[in-house]
Structures are given as C-alpha cells and as structure tokens.
Amino acid sequence: MSATKVKCRRIKLDWKELEKDVKQNPESRLADRAKKFGVNTTAIFYALKKIMKITRKKTVL
Numbered sequence: 001m002s003a004t005k006v007k008c009r010r011i012k013l014d015w016k017e018l019e020k021d022v023k024q025n026p027e028s029r030l031a032d033r034a035k036k037f038g039v040n041t042t043a044i045f046y047a048l049k050k051i052m053k054i055t056r057k058k059t060v061l
Contacts, residue, residue, distance in 0.1 A: 013039050015051055022054065 014037075021033060030048075034041040048054040 013037055013043050013047055015047055018044070018047055019052060022048070022052070 018033070018037065021028070021036070030041045030044045033044045037044070
C-alpha cells in the first residue's frame, strides 16, 4: 500500500482579505490577525511571507 500524496490543501484563509487588512491596519500583530480570521498565527505568517513577500521589519543600525 503506497502513501497518498497531497497536491493541494484546502485554504482556510482568504489572502485577498488579508491583503486588505494589512493595508488598512499595517501595525496589527500576527496574533490579532489570526484571531480576526479564525486561523493559527502560523497561517498568517506563511501567507505574509510566501504569498505577499512581507517579512518582519528589520532595524538598521
């Protein structure tokens, strides 16, 4: 019996709505966004990093 390979998982998070939320509330934390969208913080982190190319703010010394 061979293992089944998952091609595409069901997406709980609407990335377009997340993008709107980021533009409207740029200072919100990941935890606040996760609670608003009803997902885990890692889902928000993944969407911001992979899909929207947004990472943490780097401080220049």
